[in-house]
Amino acid sequence: MKKNVDVSVTGIHVRAGEPAEKIITNSKGYYEFLEDGTRILEYDEEQQAGSESVHIHNTVTIAQDENSMEIVRGGDMNSKLAFGKELKYDTEYVTPYGTMRMKVNTTKFDFTKIRQEDEMKLMAEYELEMDGQVLSASMIIIEIKNSEPA
Secondary structure, eight states: OOOOOOOOOEEEEEEETTTOOEEEEEEEEEEEEEEEEEEEEEEEEEEEEEEEEEEEEEEEOOOOOOSSEEEEEEEEEEEEEEEETTTTEEEEETTTTTEEEEEEEEEEEEEEEETTTTTEEEEOOOEEEEEEEEEEEEEEEEEEOOOSSO
C-alpha cells in the first residue's frame, strides 16, 4: 500500500577551492514497502538549471538488505545513481546541455528507521568523478515522514 509522505532531500557538494554548496528540497511523495522487503519512494522536484526551471521525477529504491539504494531521475534531466557500502558505480548524467559519463564512489551509506515505516533517513557520502578526476566530495540525505494521520 502506498503512503503519502513528506520528503526532504539535502545535497551537499564540496569542490576544490570553493565553499560547500548545500541544496535543500522539500516535496510530497509516495512511499511503499513491498512484500519482498524492497522499499520504493517516489517524489517530484523542480530545480534551477541556469535561468530555466526543470521538472524531475525521482524514484528511490531501497534494497531488501537496507545496505544500498538506487535513485532514478527522469524528466528534464535523467540519471541513475546507486549508493551502497563501498560501492563504485558508473553512470550517465543526461541534461538539456548534453550527456556526461561519471563515476559515483560511495564512501559511507546509512539507512535508519526512526519510527518503523513512518519515519526514515537515508544518507550517502560519495565522490563524484569524471575522466579520472574527482569533481566533488558529496553527501545526500533523504528524510521520509508519513504525512497521513496515524
